[in-house]
Amino acid sequence: MKQGRKKFLKQLGAGLLAAGLPAIPLAANAIETGIDAKDFLDEGLPDDERYWKRIARKYYAVADDYINLENGYYGIQPKPVLHAFQKNIVTANEQAARFARKDYPGIATNVKKELAAFLDVSEEEIIITRNATEALNIAIQGYPFKNGDEVLLNQLDYFSMIEAFKMLEQRGQLKVNAFDMPLLPQSDDEIVEQYRKLITEKTKVILLTHVSNINGLIIPVAKIAAMAKAKGIDTITDSAHALGQIPFSLPQLGSDFVGLNLHKWIGNPVGAGVLYIKKERIKEMKPLFGDVTATENSINKLAHFGTTPFAVVMTIPDSLAFHRIMGIEKISKRLHYLKTTWVNAVKDHPDVEVVTPVNLSAAIASFRIKNKTAAEVADYLFKEHKIFTVARQLGKQGCVRVTPGIYNSLDEVQKLADAIKLFAGQ
Numbered sequence: 218m219k220q221g222r223k224k225f226l227k228q229l230g231a232g233l234l235a236a237g238l239p240a241i242p243l244a245a246n247a248i249e250t251g252i253d254a255k256d257f258l259d260e261g262l263p264d265d266e267r268y269w270k271r272i273a274r275k276y277y278a279v280a281d282d283y284i285n286l287e288n289g290y291y292g293i294q295p296k297p298v299l300h301a302f303q304k305n306i307v308t309a310n311e312q313a314a315r316f317a318r319k320d321y322p323g324i325a326t327n328v329k330k331e332l333a334a335f336l337d338v339s340e341e342e343i344i345i346t347r348n349a350t351e352a353l354n355i356a357i358q359g360y361p362f363k364n365g366d367e368v369l370l371n372q373l374d375y376f377s378m379i380e381a382f383k384m385l386e387q388r389g390q391l392k393v394n395a396f397d398m399p400l401l402p403q404s405d406d407e408i409v410e411q412y413r414k415l416i417t418e419k420t421k422v423i424l425l426t427h428v429s430n431i432n433g434l435i436i437p438v439a440k441i442a443a444m445a446k447a448k449g450i451d452t453i454t455d456s457a458h459a460l461g462q463i464p465f466s467l468p469q470l471g472s473d474f475v476g477l478n479l480h481k482w483i484g485n486p487v488g489a490g491v492l493y494i495k496k497e498r499i500k501e502m503k504p505l506f507g508d509v510t511a512t513e514n515s516i517n518k519l520a521h522f523g524t525t526p527f528a529v530v531m532t533i534p535d536s537l538a539f540h541r542i543m544g545i546e547k548i549s550k551r552l553h554y555l556k557t558t559w560v561n562a563v564k565d566h567p568d569v570e571v572v573t574p575v576n577l578s579a580a581i582a583s584f585r586i587k588n589k590t591a592a593e594v595a596d597y598l599f600k601e602h603k604i605f606t607v608a609r610q611l612g613k614q615g616c617v618r619v620t621p622g623i624y625n626s627l628d629e630v631q632k633l634a635d636a637i638k639l640f641a642g643q
């Protein structure tokens with residue numbers, strides 16, 4: 218995220234990569250990596266179907282017997298990343314324990330350095346976890362709650378984090394205050410106000426889900442975190458869906474505890490997450506995975522994991538390199554365009570309710586059809602139209618979540634809109 222796309226491309230083209238970005242050696246050579254920098258030089262405007270189809274065809278191998286509009290679960294690895302992953306699996310497998318004991322520690326250190334640079338934070342402020350749930354549980358369960366503390370969260374937060382807080386509540390460690398976030402807020406200020414007005418003098422932590430997995434709502438984390446901090450309240454931020462889907466600066470979020478993953482929108486193989494904790498806050502955190510040997514100021518005290526998925530971690534530089542060459546601005550605008558296209562095509566239908574504010578979301582949007590359950594709608598789309606979406610819990614009726622990926626085409630989201638209207642009754 219730190220380095221601009223243009224600068225990165227220039228370095229690739231000029232062959233300066235090895236000097237400037239030593240941690241991405243694989244990306245320096247198009248033949249070895251399968252990445253050709255020239256492919257990414259065009260503007261790639263959101264509606265430039267030729268550009269996006271070319272990228273999709275060349276860089277993504279996708280099953281063609283259905284249309285996948287459920288990229289919210291995890292993202293498809295681009296071919297160069299998959300290729301690197303396969304090589305890494307072979308290395309870890311054939312070189313076995315010697316590799317794990319002698320080579321891997323150095324590799325893991327470099328990967329962490331590179332990841333920290335990508336996230337624009339210090340390597341002393343992150344640990345690599347297996348996923349965002351693990352990262353956020355370390356933050357939630359390690360946070361120094363005191364008797365009587367309250368946590369503010371809402372129905373659009375991710376269920377695993379709500380569960381973690383409820384578990385601590387059952388153990389008598391805190392009290393959960395849950396509220397209903399409006400599904401269609403009009404502005405960032407309206408969202409900030411939702412949190413502000415529910416803060417009590419006992420509120421200690423606010424859970425912030427940067428991009429909701431239910432309806433794709435993007436909340437203004439930096440504004441809420443600043444408002445909370447001014448009142449002495451911490452935020453624990455779940456950016457699992459934000460990293461790689463929307464542009465943001467991790468340090469500028471102003472949230473001292475952030476969990477992320479790399480397998481949704483960064484395109485890494487499944488099994489890599491990140492926990493960020495601001496340096497000054499590490500001291501007060503208690504390890505979830507028992508460790509009494511690491512110094513109390515070292516984030517490593519929170520990372521006492523067992524054997525890790527070597528190849529997944531080793532592939533992180535490749536997925537970061539590919540994501541960076543695509544460019545977060547380009548990616549986010551294209552995803553927004555695909556989402557807006559199908560939403561605009563169905564939103565005025567009298568029996569279709571879109572439950573996502575178009576301008577406060579990126580790839581993800583959700584909808585319902587009157588008198589049909591979300592599961593019925595998702596089943597219909599898949600059985601009758603080979604379009605894969607997912608039903609999510611939201612109130613009594615639920616909703617159907619639609620998540621295009623970067624390789625999806627305009628035709629595919631238009632097919633979805635036609636299918637929705639057909640089922641709702643034209």
Ligand SMILES: Cc1ncc(COP(=O)(O)O)c(C=O)c1O
Nearest residue numbers: 348349350375430455457458478
């Ligand atoms: C908002 C949000 N947070 C956290 C997670 C959990 O991510 P992971 O699978 O990396 O644990 C998800 C996964 O769907 C999510 O949507």
